[in-house]
Amino acid sequence: MAEFYQINPTLSEEEKYKLVIKQTVSLIDESVPILSNLSNITALLKETFEKISWVGFYFNRDEILYLGPFQGKTACTKINFGKGVCGKSIEAGYTIIVEDVEKFPGHIYCDSDSKSEIVVPIIKDNIRFGVLDLDSYIPSAFNNTDKIYLERLVEILFEKLNLYKLKQIII
Numbered sequence: 067m068a069e070f071y072q073i074n075p076t077l078s079e080e081e082k083y084k085l086v087i088k089q090t091v092s093l094i095d096e097s098v099p100i101l102s103n104l105s106n107i108t109a110l111l112k113e114t115f116e117k118i119s120w121v122g123f124y125f126n127r128d129e130i131l132y133l134g135p136f137q138g139k140t141a142c143t144k145i146n147f148g149k150g151v152c153g154k155s156i157e158a159g160y161t162i163i164v165e166d167v168e169k170f171p172g173h174i175y176c177d178s179d180s181k182s183e184i185v186v187p188i189i190k191d192n193i194r195f196g197v198l199d200l201d202s203y204i205p206s207a208f209n210n211t212d213k214i215y216l217e218r219l220v221e222i223l224f225e226k227l228n229l230y231k232l233k234q235i236i237i
């Protein structure tokens with residue numbers, strides 16, 4: 067178990083992300099199942115950033131994204147490739163920042179209070195593993211700082227975890 071983790075709310079977003087990255091590295095325990103590690107990472111993000119209303123993973127099986135570990139209200143359990151922000155991000159292969167979900171064609175509402183969103187695809191060697199999805203009740207809550215650090219977080223997942231094992235989990 068990692069040391070007691072407390073975030074000073076007056077820190078800048080960048081400083082908070084730097085702590086999240088450091089804490090992710092120390093939290094990940096390669097001896098426990100991937101889902102245990104990913105569950106803790108969603109909790110880490112949710113407790114660090116008040117702006118996050120929902121954070122979670124979706125995993126790809128046969129071009130359908132299935133709900134994985136998350137923090138927040140109950141959510142859609144499956145999203146087809148090409149649908150919603152998640153389906154568009156995994157298909158396109160890049161991070162999508164949505165400042166106003168009402169203006170994103172095909173945005174899927176899991177929570178009608180959601181105002182903005184960021185989705186980071188989890189892709190390596192052309193294998194589309196899934197996405198990391200964050201929502202906020204605040205309009206335009208996510209920007210390039212979130213993109214940079216969340217993409218770094220996903221890289222750390224690849225460095226520390228054997229995500230290929232996910233294939234055995236989502237059957």
Ligand code: SME
Nearest residue numbers: 141150151152173174176
């Ligand atoms: N809004 C997402 C659906 C997932 S929920 O936000 C948890 C989308 O449009 O893909």
